Amino acid sequence: MPRGVVGLVVVLLLLALYGSVVVSRGIGLVRTGNGVGIGIGIAVLVLPLLVLGLIAAELRLATRVQRMADQLAAAGELPVDDLPRSPGGRIDRGAADAAFGAYRDAVEAAPESWQAWYRLAFAYDASGDRKRARAALRKAAALY
Template sequence: MSATSPSRAPRRRMAVAGAAALTALLSLYLWVVATRAVALLRTGEPVGIGLGLGILVLPLLAIWAIAREWRMAFMVQRMADELAAAGRLPVDDLPRSPGGRIDREAATEAFAIARAEAEAAPEDWAAWYRLAFAYDAAGDRRRAREALRTAARLHRG
């Protein structure tokens, strides 16, 4: 995630538009599922009520997950903008193969530096932000998301 430069602004707008379009399509699908669940609830039959309640849980969980992801996306962009304004945004300058894959040794080296920085300053949201991108470069997406969530929590706090 980087700050918006003139060359990246159209790509960023397209990404946001694509995410918004997918969210709108998913919302339409969730609305259809919810209306079916309500129809089952209205049958008055115990089986229909049970199925309706069970089906109604799915759209509610999906809405919660979507809201959580959008909130995280906005927070990550806000943090990226702050780091870019301060000239501290991590730069993806790791060597890559001709196919675009990041060199594992370089990613491991960058990760070790970022991890040491986060361990030295555990309350610094920027260190956790950079650690998240180091995890991502190293191929550990789960830990990258955890580090971003930590950075967001520290940034809010």
Template sequence: MRVRIAVAVMAALLALYLVFAIRYGLVLLGVGTPVAIGLGVGMLVLPLLALGLTAAELVFAVRAEALGRRLEAEGGLPTEQLPLTASGRIERGAADEVFPTYRAAVEADPENWRPWFRLALAYDASGDRRRARWATRTAIRLSRARVE
């Protein structure tokens, strides 16, 4: 719940920023000098780019969360009880030990989103966030392409 509140606050702050940036961008365009016009265009384009990227991240998060809930409802989430560090994170060495199991499951059924999502969880537990996002995106793509 705390994450949702934080996302809502950040979205509200982004919306406020967009209002001011667009307003001042239009003011700068109205000045008419080449430098002001360039700055005005920048103040219009960059916030809209930020809005688009933020929207894409929110869509990714919603879809990934939906896949996680679906896999949990099916009883398909990983069941290993891995040791935790003092901070509450999974010990990387333990995560690395179970990782080959999830990679083999993906190799055995590469068109099924479930092994891909479990692989994403394994990447995340191992601390490889870039590959975790890649595997999650693959799982999302496969789940949307395959009606079950």
């Protein structure tokens, strides 16, 4: 079993334990009959549901991204990480920025191509723009 999956299972088990404690405290606050206690209790019960929804969305994205990577790998079309690196392993920002234009142009030429968006996401990441990288990955996943 991959290490990432083991880590995920451990985190989910800890989250389940935490969730059970939070739910019992939330129910206890609602049962106080006090208006403030009821309000806080409801908030305590709703927040874990929002967190679980966000975690589920991230897991769906991760599985879709993995399927996209598998498909690109099978076709021999995965982006190649051949950018120069510093002795410490950091990608040379100038080289990443220079290579970025080709990926941006590919998306502009084929805006409905999930493959182009997938590659653009990794170009953004190499350039250090994680926010746009994530947005491009979400766009690729939506088009997939």
